[in-house]
Amino acid sequence: MNDDCQLEVAGLGYRYPNGHRALEGLDFRVGRGEKLALIGPNGSGKSTLLLLLDGLLHGGRLEGEIRRPGGTGTSAFLFQNPDDQMIASTVEDDVGFALLRDGLEPAAVKARVAEALRRVHLAGYEKRSPLELSFGEKKRASLAGCLIASPATIFLDEPALGLDPRETGQLREILQPLPTTIVFSSMDFGLVSGLADRVILLDRGRLFAAGPPEEIFSDRGLLREHGLATDG
Amino acid sequence: MNGTDRAPASSPISARHPLFKLVLALGTLSAFLLVPDRTTGAVAAKLAVLGALFFLSGGIGRAGSLLRGGLALFGFLAVFLICALLGDLLSGGNSLPFFFDLAAKSFWTLAVSLLLFETIRYTECVYLSQLLRVPHRLAVQVLLVILIGRKIAREFSRVPAAWKSRGLSARCLRRHPVRTAGLLTVVLLRTVDQGVRLETALLGRGFSGRLYTCFSARWGRADSAALFAFCLIVLLLLNFSSGIEAFLNFR
Known part of the structure; x- marks a missing residue:
């Protein structure tokens, strides 16, 4: 085992309780501080894999192993739909949840929340209800909630979904300098090229290719074969 | 307490300390249930207190949601009245006094709940559970029920627009009760799905x-003054109610 390895997946397979096989025979490693992108057509198992990696999927049949050679550490998960993420009735309580859970004083939490919201360009949104926010704002508030406790690993499920190009650019600027290990799924190839160190291509629950983004994206045949590029 | 955060945050009552609002709500509810409705004066005094609370907790802006709550209670009581009358017809008994007592108590409880408990926002509920040192296990159960309730309410609020977009009018739904039941089952399944999603989010x-x-x-002087003023108003109104009663008896 490598000391720089944060996550190691060996022979991973998963079958949902209804019998649907979502993942099959996955083997890969994620280095400490690495930014790994999962790409693939709809229904290829990206979200399932992310949920499994963060230990959020229960029931069903799991095969293989997910090892954390560097210890479990803290992790955060950004759900594809921000409505599934936000559990408090104000942005401040939601973003500061992890810090309040860890026992920080509310005054200190408020200061950290204000800073986290500034980073995602939502300064002054503390007292707003999540219900009042637009989809993109909810997404950015959810991201602030993920980043605030400086977790060792962050799992992002389609972080650019619903964001306009400017917001996607801001998202890349926020995530790029982080020393954190990031595993994310995305259909936004611009974000993947600009952020990921390595890309894994999934289709029908199986791993078809892995490598640097430029290598994967230059193979038009591979992308076409898996429904990620059109003939034109 | 409030599951929807619908009451305006800026009303004179909403802006007060959450503990004041809780004491006010519980105090009013207790007074309303303990003082019997046997006299016209008592009913008039209670209605006057409700009127004052209506204006102090947001006024006309809340009329719609209060009316919807009132209509739901009216529907429930109408069904209950029919059952009571049928029971009386079959058994020869007289359950009407019991029904009127129940109807009055239900009305006071619903009115105070909608007017006052709704002013306590969800964050304030969490704060109160910490302030009053409510055991975590109990507090979290109640707060999670409110959270899930909010999710379900949101899911249901989307239904009319979804049905309308598919060309399903109210008339069409009434004509096909079996299909309507099937559509409602889908909504219920979606609420279960929302519960599962909330659980995953929490994890x-x-x-x-x-x-x-x-x-x-922070409990301020304004909160103490408001509490004192409220107690004074209730006492004056109760006094006023006995005055009305004496006047009616005199006539």
């Missing part, structure tokens, strides 16, 4: 059996 956020808030409030 994903590192939920450890407690809910937190950054909200904090």
Whole structure:
């Protein structure tokens, strides 16, 4: 085992309780501080894999192993739909949840929340209800909630979904300098090229290719074969 | 307490300390249930208190949601009245006094709940559970029920637009009760799905059996003054109610 390895997946397979096989025979490693992108057509198992990696999927049949050679550490998960993420009735309580859970004083939490919201360009949104926010704002508030406790690993499920190009650019600027290990799924190839160190291509629950983004994206045949590029 | 955060935050009551609002709500509810409705004066005094609370907790802006709550109670009581009358017809008994007592108590409880408990926002509920040192296990159960209730309410609020977009009018739904029942089943399944998603969200956020808030409030002189004023108003109104009673008896 490598000391720089944060996550190691060996022979991973998963079958949902209804019998649907979502993942099959996955083997890969994620280095400490690495930014790994999962790409693939709809229904290829990206979200399932992310949920499994963060230990959020229960029931069903799991095969293989997910090892954390560097210890479990803290992790955060950004759900594809921000409505599934936000559990408090104000942005401040939601973003500061992890810090309040860890026992920080509310005054200190408020200061950290204000800073986290500034980073995602939502300064002054503390007292707003999540219900009042637009989809993109909810997404950015959810991201602030993920980043605030400086977790060792962050799992992002389609972080650019619903964001306009400017917001996607801001998202890349926020995530790029982080020393954190990031595993994310995305259909936004611009974000993947600009952020990921390595890309894994999934289709029908199986791993078809892995490598640097430029290598994967230059193979038009591979992308076409898996429904990620059109003939034109 | 409030599951929807619908009451305006700026009304004279909403802006007060959450503890004041809780004491006010519980105090009013207790007074309303303990003072019997046997005399016209008592009923008039209670209605006057409700009127004052209506204007102090947001006024006309809340009329719609209060009316919807009132209509739901009216529907429930109408069904209950029919059952009571049928029971009386079959058994020869007289359950009407019991029905009127139940109807009055239901009305006071619903009115006070909608007017006052709705002014306590969700973050304030979390804060109160910490302030009053409610056992975590109990507090989290109640707060989670409110959270799930909000999710379900949101899911249901989307239904009319979804049905309308598919060309399903109210008339069409009434004509095909079996299909309507099938559509409602789908809504119920979606609410279950929302519950599962909330559970996953809580797990994903590192939920450890407690809910937190950054909200904090200080009990100020204004809160003490408001509480004192409220007690005074209730006493005056009760006095006023006996005055009305004496006047009616005199006539």
